[in-house]
Amino acid sequence: MGVLHGDCKEVLKSLGDASVDLAYLDPPFFTQKTHSLSTRNNTAEYSFEDRWTSLDDYLAFMAEVLRASRRVLKETGCIFLHCDRSAAHHLRLLLDQVFGSENFQSEIIWAYRRWSSAKKGLLNAHQTVYFYSKTGDYKFNTIYTDYSPTTNVDQILQARVRNESGKAVYRRDETGNVVIGKEKRGVPLSDVWNIPFLNPKARERVGYPTQKPILLLERIIAIATDVGDCVLDPFCGSGTTLVAAKLLGRDYIGIDISLDAVRLAEERLRQPVRSESQLLADGEEGFLEKSDAERRILRALDAVPVERNRGIDGFLRSYVDGHPVAVRIQKADEDIEMAKRKLIAASKTKQCAFTILVRTTRNEDYSLFDWTDEDLLVIDSYDVAIEAWLDERNHSGS
Amino acid sequence: MGVLHGDCKEVLKSLGDASVDLAYLDPPFFTQKTHSLSTRNNTAEYSFEDRWTSLDDYLAFMAEVLRASRRVLKETGCIFLHCDRSAAHHLRLLLDQVFGSENFQSEIIWAYRRWSSAKKGLLNAHQTVYFYSKTGDYKFNTIYTDYSPTTNVDQILQARVRNESGKAVYRRDETGNVVIGKEKRGVPLSDVWNIPFLNPKARERVGYPTQKPILLLERIIAIATDVGDCVLDPFCGSGTTLVAAKLLGRDYIGIDISLDAVRLAEERLRQPVRSESQLLADGEEGFLEKSDAERRILRALDAVPVERNRGIDGFLRSYVDGHPVAVRIQKADEDIEMAKRKLIAASKTKQCAFTILVRTTRNEDYSLFDWTDEDLLVIDSYDVAIEAWLDERNHSGS
DNA sequence: AGGGAGCCTGAATCCTCAA
DNA sequence: GTTGAGGATTCAGGCTCCC
Known part of the structure; x- marks a missing residue:
């Protein structure tokens, strides 16, 4: 448990077979750009290179990382691979090869609203996370979400019976009052996740490029692991995955090739904080004021x-x-x-x-x-x- | 213009080069199941076989259809390919081969809410539509939606410049007053489309399996074509694409291998109906045509x-x-x-x-x-x- | 031609100032 | 002091323009 420094291809070799329950990978995207960002008070600047000689080169590298990740996963373990639009289909093919297409579970769409641009065409407002299991017998905790706003409250709460003509009606007791039915847990989480993009002004931002919202990681960890399980992030960056794991009572192993990143992650882990987005707290409807x-x-x-x-x-x-x-x-x-x-x-x-x-x-x-x-x-x-x-x-x- | 009966591979050969502006394809999915569904009054049952001896077989067939579709597209034309979860990545690879990865424009996520099932794992609640252009110079009409409720008025109205330190600030004239920027039409449509799944009770439903909501098709037609342009649907099924094209004043060519489907499509085209539920549904996403x-x-x-x-x-x-x-x-x-x-x-x-x-x-x-x-x-x-x-x-x- | 600098975006935050 | 309306600010964007 901890944050390790080095190329994950190499560092993964030091981990034992079948030792982790969840691997989350947020690899460098195939964008051919250098990404850099400063902290909010300009005390430091972090950057990383996202340059490859060719797509094949990039895919060969990723294939090796995926195989190494599969080896360290327990039989009930799962992998979540975060992809961007340029290479998502190639990465899914790799996953099919390494994990088997029969172990494909979900294509998770992380959808968000983001600052716009003058781009011709549709505004990109989602990223894809592929969810594969190591075997057919994998760990999965169902999360329940709220009912759709159009679902009638009565429908959720009240018990129903069929009347003499076979029509479903609300059940009433002797005195004519409706009967509240058994406890409902809500709607099972779908594969489209609306989570606000980490805003440029957000306090949660630590200055490391490509930082992901903690809610995204919390959800993945909650779905695929129980308390005490171990979470692996071979491209941990500023350590959001590790912070989420620690806050949820999971063990964690993070790896990054940048020493800056490893130090930043260790720093964050000493004082793990979970900042709550205003938008998440209030919901979009909280801001909508018009009839x-x-x-x-x-x-x-x-x-x-x-x-x-x-x-x-x-x-x-x-x-x-x-x-x-x-x-x-x-x-x-x-x-x-x-x-x-x-x-x-x-x-x-x-x-x-x-x-x-x-x-x-x-x-x-x-x-x-x-x-x-x-x-x-x-x-x-x-x-x-x-x-x-x-x-x-x-x-x-x- | 009209609905043609036959295998689209063959029928497409009868169409001239560079003759259509938009190709929308909703091919049979590679699910290895037979789909069937009855009309609401059980007067007819439609079904089609969705079986292929192998994935390679299926992909070879699709590659041929994609090449034929590319040939009939004008230089400014676009293709929209509706994929399901099992083969989306393979189909995108085909599109890369046939149209070139540089002509990839968007991965459109059609997200919907659906009745939940007891399945282990995440509830599938989206389908993917790939958007490729034939060349870099393609036709695209931007649709504008509402601003986010968190965007304030100043942000929308005021012009901005960068000051000497590279910071973006509001532009001011000599007297120190803020300067109002140019007209704003709203936010460009994103690549995640929340469109209700066709309700099983909707009047729009004609009883043909895999029928798509007309709003989905209207949006695709509106962004990729102008009035009088020609829309091609090589797997037209019950003809939703053609109905949408007709309602929006576009020409259309539909092809289907099933004579039942061709007759049904022709029937719908005689009396095109747009269900009210769909009209109401676009309230949040804004209107299709500002004009x-x-x-x-x-x-x-x-x-x-x-x-x-x-x-x-x-x-x-x-x-x-x-x-x-x-x-x-x-x-x-x-x-x-x-x-x-x-x-x-x-x-x-x-x-x-x-x-x-x-x-x-x-x-x-x-x-x-x-x-x-x-x-x-x-x-x-x-x-x-x-x-x-x-x-x-x-x-x-x- | 190709690559970098400069420009326009708006989402969701932080921050300021008035009541 | 406390609240809250609204002004200010940055970016895993993406054009155009200019060498």
Whole structure:
């Protein structure tokens, strides 16, 4: 147990047969670039070369590492290989050769949102982790996740019976109350994992390039090992895998060819911390503030919705005279005057050509409202227009 | 254009070189099983054999189909190959050989939620679509989606520069004010697509095995082709690709070895239907075609779009006094009077509570138009309201 | 031609300042 | 002091442009 320095091809030879329960490999990708990054306070800079003379060269190297990793795995052990888009298919072929295609278990998709670029084509927003077992009899702990937001709570909790006509209905006791069914554990984890990409500003970042989010490693370790088992990471880098293993009570062996990396990993292991991402804690919905109706109105205006602003709900997609146009939808609990104040206050610094306020309620006193603002256009939502017309028609008809 | 019957290897020979803009292939998977499924009313059962003597056999067949597909593609054309988990890596190697690894564009992950099973291991919840171009100069239309809820307004609006130390900072003019950047359309679509799996109860389902959601096909067609371009599907099955192509105004060529499939596809093409569940499903991912103003207006009205009616574009989701409310959006090439006539004519037999006409153009003579129809409400679209206000502001300002 | 410098991205954080 | 809205900041990106 510990962090070893050297080429993993060589160092792996010093480990005994069938001695580890899980091998996680995050090898250098076949990108032909040098990756470097500084720590957040610029005290150190870490880098590594990702250059190979050819793809065959790279694959020969990886084949040797995979065979060595297989040897040290216990019979119930598993391997998780982290691949990037350029060589994933070649690496899976290697895995088929070394572990056998019958031991392929899953292609895990790590999906994330990331800063964008001006790339022609689709934005790359996932990486692949291949999951192979050494034998058919491998260790696997099922993880349960939350139900989909569209799953009805009643469906999860309440027991069901079939009534006389064979239709499934909720079970009720003598007094007519619904009966809560047996404990549900949730939905088994799927092979698509939405885990936020380690953000450039994240505190979790230690300055080593290609650092992975700790949640990704925790999940892999939790799936494939129990407490006390041993985790191997032949390309441990800054040691995220080892930190996750230590925090989960597993033994660990890390190897890296860079002495900087080994020292950094040892440093992190002395004080293992698990920082919680705000996004993970709150979930994406925590940031979403708009109702369905508001979104529909923004779409109809051809406006881009924005969150994280109390006064502005969106901007028109097209600028007017080179200036943006801010939009606010009147909220259910605010009068038109307050909506106007909030919109104008929020737009002050945004150099807007003008602003649009969409009115969504009618039953107000508008006698004091100033409709003649030069830079504010008030539009009735379609619903308001329909209601007003219906009202008028009913009155004139009676 | 049409649906051809036969082995695609042979039928493709009858197509000319460089004649199609997009090839979408959803070949039989290498699963060694027979797939079959009945229609919802059990009127027919479709099945196909998915058996090959060996993997090499299967790959030899696919290599030939890929080469034939490449030949018929225009120089700016693209191919999308739908793979399953068992052979995806082999198929990507074939694509590298036939199209060249430098023409690899994306590995698209189609992710979906699915009913869970008790299987040991992770729940399979994705399929892979490989996207290759024929040359480096290929056609690609970027689709834009919403910003992440964590992105703030400043980030979206303000221009940035690098200062002397290479740090990115907001750009400011001489007076120290921030500078607003150019128009923003949102975030480019990523390579991970969350599209609901075709619900077994969906109206869209026609009972053919492995049927794909139409939204998936619409997206592929929208990014790789323009209106009037030609889409090829050598394994067209029940014809979802062709239906999507037709609905989006593209030409199409479908091929299938099963006569049942060809007949079913031809039947669907006579009455192309797009199920409502799929329409609602794209709410989070944004609209397929930003220019699809009509659909945006219908959604803002909370109306259900209807196809195949020359006078009515949709109905309000909620009835008024137990009667439906028909909606028409004024078309670009018709004046308001004609739009009104068509709407009223089409609604005559529908027992509507009233009808709504959404006005989308302003530069007309309205002096003869009768605005006081008891059963017709004319609403200005948001765009018209904005244009009118801008016009007025400019006139009063000058 | 080919390779490096410079530019534009936006996600998700950190950080500041006002209430 | 505490909170929280919103301004600021970096990057396992990817173009274009310029030698």
